[in-house]
Amino acid sequence: xxxxxxxxxxxSCDRVGLLHAVPAGDSEKDVTGRQWEQRxxxxxxxxxxxRNNPSVIFYECGNHRISYEHMxxxxxxxxxxxxxxxxxxxxxxxxxIDNAEWGGEMLYINHSSKHPMWATEYxxxxxxxxxxxxxxxxxxxEGDGPLYRDxxxxxxxxxxxxxxIENIRRWFDYYEARPGTGRRVSSGGVKIIFSYSxxxxxxxxxxxxxxxxxxxxxxKDGYGAxxxxxxxxxxxxxxxxxxxxxxxxxxxxxxxxxVVSAAPKVELYLNGRPLxxxxxxxxxxxxxxxxxxSEGTLRAVSYDESGKELSSYELQTAGKPVAIRxxxxxSPVGLMADGHDLALVEFEVVDAQGRRCPLANDLISxxxxxxxxxxxxxxQGPDNYILSKDLPVEAGVNRAFVRSTDKAGKIKLxxxxxxxxxxxxxxxxVPFDVVNGLAGTFQADYLPSFMxxxxxxxxxxxTVSRNAVEVVSVRxxxxxxxxxxxxxxxxxxxxxxxxxxxxxxxVHT
Numbered sequence: 211x212x213x214x215x216x217x218x219x220x221x222s223c224d225r226v227g228l229l230h231a232v233p234a235g236d237s238e239k240d241v242t243g244r245q246w247e248q249r250x251x252x253x254x255x256x257x258x259x260x261r262n263n264p265s266v267i268f269y270e271c272g273n274h275r276i277s278y279e280h281m282x283x284x285x286x287x288x289x290x291x292x293x294x295x296x297x298x299x300x301x302x303x304x305x306x307i308d309n310a311e312w313g314g315e316m317l318y319i320n321h322s323s324k325h326p327m328w329a330t331e332y333x334x335x336x337x338x339x340x341x342x343x344x345x346x347x348x349x350x351x352e353g354d355g356p357l358y359r360d361x362x363x364x365x366x367x368x369x370x371x372x373x374x375i376e377n378i379r380r381w382f383d384y385y386e387a388r389p390g391t392g393r394r395v396s397s398g399g400v401k402i403i404f405s406y407s408x409x410x411x412x413x414x415x416x417x418x419x420x421x422x423x424x425x426x427x428x429x430k431d432g433y434g435a436x437x438x439x440x441x442x443x444x445x446x447x448x449x450x451x452x453x454x455x456x457x458x459x460x461x462x463x464x465x466x467x468x469v470v471s472a473a474p475k476v477e478l479y480l481n482g483r484p485l486x487x488x489x490x491x492x493x494x495x496x497x498x499x500x501x502x503x504s505e506g507t508l509r510a511v512s513y514d515e516s517g518k519e520l521s522s523y524e525l526q527t528a529g530k531p532v533a534i535r536x537x538x539x540x541s542p543v544g545l546m547a548d549g550h551d552l553a554l555v556e557f558e559v560v561d562a563q564g565r566r567c568p569l570a571n572d573l574i575s576x577x578x579x580x581x582x583x584x585x586x587x588x589x590q591g592p593d594n595y596i597l598s599k600d601l602p603v604e605a606g607v608n609r610a611f612v613r614s615t616d617k618a619g620k621i622k623l624x625x626x627x628x629x630x631x632x633x634x635x636x637x638x639x640v641p642f643d644v645v646n647g648l649a650g651t652f653q654a655d656y657l658p659s660f661m662x663x664x665x666x667x668x669x670x671x672x673t674v675s676r677n678a679v680e681v682v683s684v685r686x687x688x689x690x691x692x693x694x695x696x697x698x699x700x701x702x703x704x705x706x707x708x709x710x711x712x713x714x715x716x717v718h719t
Contacts, residue, residue: 212236212273214256223265226660231330231400232260233270240276254287261292268298268312273330275303281310302330312397319383321394329399333380336413337368338590339424340571340604342455344369345463347569355414366413374431374454375468375495377401377422381439382492389444390670393678401436406588415590425588426554426609431455438470439494443671446472449520451512456568456605457525459503469496473512473520481506528606529561531570533631536623540637543656547581547618548642551653555635557625558607570606572627575599578612580621581639585611614639 213235223230234253241249253271260266271284281301288299304313305322313322314330321327341350352372353364368376387396403409403418406425411418417425422432434452441448454468469476469488476496478485481504488496496510509524539554559570576599578584587610589595589602601610612623618641626632643650684693 212238214252214259217259220260220263220265221654224263224659225657227663228265229267230260230263230265231268231270232256232266233273236272236274238273240272240274240280246280250283250287253284254291257288257291261295261297266295266297268300270314271299271301273302275307276301278307278309281307285309285311298326300325315399319387319396321387321392321396323394326397328397329384331402332384332399333377333401334365334412334420335368335373335376336366336411336419337370337373337430338415338419338604339370339428339430340590341369342568342605343371343465345459345465346456348571358412363412366411370431371454371468374435374470377432377435378439378470378492378495381436382494385439385493388672390672390674390676392676393680415594417588417594428556428607428609435470435494438472441472443667445672447671449473449512449514451476451510451521451523453508453510453523453525455525457503457506457508457527458568461503463503464500465503467498467501467508469498469510469523470494471496471510471512471521474515475513475517477511477513479507479509479511480504526565528565528567529563531559531567531572531630532562533560534558534574534625534627534633535560535564536625536633536635538635538637541653541656542658543640543651543653545612545614545621545637545639546642546651546653547614547616547639548649549614549616551614551639552585553582553612553614553621553637554609555612555623556607556609557603557633559603559627559630560606566606568606570603572630573600573602574608574625574627576601576610577624577626578621579623581615581617581619582621582637583613583615585613587611612637616642618642 212233215230215232220230234249234256236249253269257269269288271281284299288297298311300310300312300314302314302316304310305320305327308324310325312326312328314328316329316331317334340348344351350369352369353367355363355367357363358366384396384399389395389397401422403420405421405423405427407418409418413419421430422436423429431454435454438450438452441450449472452470454470467478469478472494476488478488478498485498485501488498490496505527507524507526509522511522512520514520535558537556539556541551545551545553557574559567559572561567576584584599586595586597586599587601587608589604589608591602595601601608612621618639621637621639622634624632624634686693
């Protein structure tokens with residue numbers, strides 16, 4: 211929230227290869243006097259604090275534009291304390307500030323031929339993970355929720371079908387204007403936010419649900435869609451496929467099925483039977499209209515222009531809920547008995563074949579034994595079930611935290627629910643090394659790094675699809691130098707010529 215990030219967060223980004231934009235701190239506007247001096251001091255400290263972390267790519271001077279003079283002051287600090295880091299420094303809304311090294315926007319597309327322009331927030335809609343669509347239990351009508359600032363707030367009370375489609379629509383604006391599409395391009399953007407959080411909310415719940423994962427990092431449909439849309443450096447390089455939603459409807463349901471793929475051709479099969487030709491929109495969205503539910507396997511297959519299969523994805527109809535299944539997740543060295551470490555326990559409702567039941571919302575009761583403390587999880591309901599030992603699954607799954615104590619030993623967690631076979635799981639916490647009151651073991655030393663993506667390519671990661679032709683001159687009634695900034699003639703490689711011209715009879719600065 212516009213403040214310097216935790217060192218732990220930055221180091222996590224270092225390990226998995228996520229880029230980081232580091233703000234110092236601001237009040238979402240340019241300031242003067244002592245307030246500006248404080249921001250300069252804070253930027254200095256943030257740069258010193260994080261200049262050796264490889265995930266840090268951008269320094270951010272504010273969540274709103276700053277003046278040319280203030281930008282120069284910030285650049286001087288960067289040049290003094292991180293002269294060889296290769297990191298750009300800039301701010302939001304800096305398209306007309308020539309000395310900025312990058313600029314950011316929010317919620318809308320902008321292009322730049324001078325310095326990188328990227329969206330610092332391009333999707334803020336909200337929706338609970340448990341709400342699949344309007345025809346699945348618990349039957350959330352799209353957009354249904356309380357007023358926000360005395361006005362209807364459908365964007366902040368979406369179900370997962372519609373929220374995922376909105377993610378695709380929003381990202382397509384930036385993908386369409388990516389590098390290689392002309393002289394003025396968008397350099398991409400970041401979605402706000404990755405997970406649920408207790409930041410500013412606008413929907414029915416008292417926490418923010420904009421994430422592509424929920425508070426416990428369980429993936430929503432938006433996560434699967436982004437994996438498809440972001441699989442490349444600039445252009446799509448790997449053609450993945452994803453079906454939005456589930457396949458456990460009642461027999462009378464007829465609904466549109468949405469498949470996410472960058473491939474030119476997608477086919478959908480129900481128990482091996484093809485379901486016709488989809489409508490393709492926003493490059494990535496393939497909609498199969500009016501599909502009637504029938505129990506079995508729904509499979510989407512993506513093909514290239516020659517008909518070669520690129521990838522596939524399938525959903526299966528789960529049977530009746532019969533049991534609880536639990537899985538424990540700890541660090542690579544196990545749960546440390548340091549009084550702080552956490553084990554994340556996933557619990558699901560499954561059918562007789564072990565398939566997750568996507569419409570299950572059962573209330574699960576937990577019993578914890580051994581040297582550990584119950585920290586629980588989150589669910590929709592009174593007080594969000596915080597610290598409660600009764601916690602519901604949502605769309606068939608949820609997670610909870612168990613915290614270690616300073617004593618090592620066997621920990622047992624048992625889960626029960628009405629009408630379901632119970633489950634138990636054991637976790638052995640391991641002794642924690644303490645030397646003269648100081649930690650002798652650091653978890654970060656044992657956490658793996660993700661290197662599969664490889665280094666940033668030295669050559670362009672895109673194919674030029676549009677060539678820009680500079681305008682020689684424009685005649686205007688006043689401010690003669692301004693109109694050329696809004697005028698561009700482009701030539702499409704296959705021969706057609708497209709002209710994008712904004713007529714300006716009078717230009718005001």
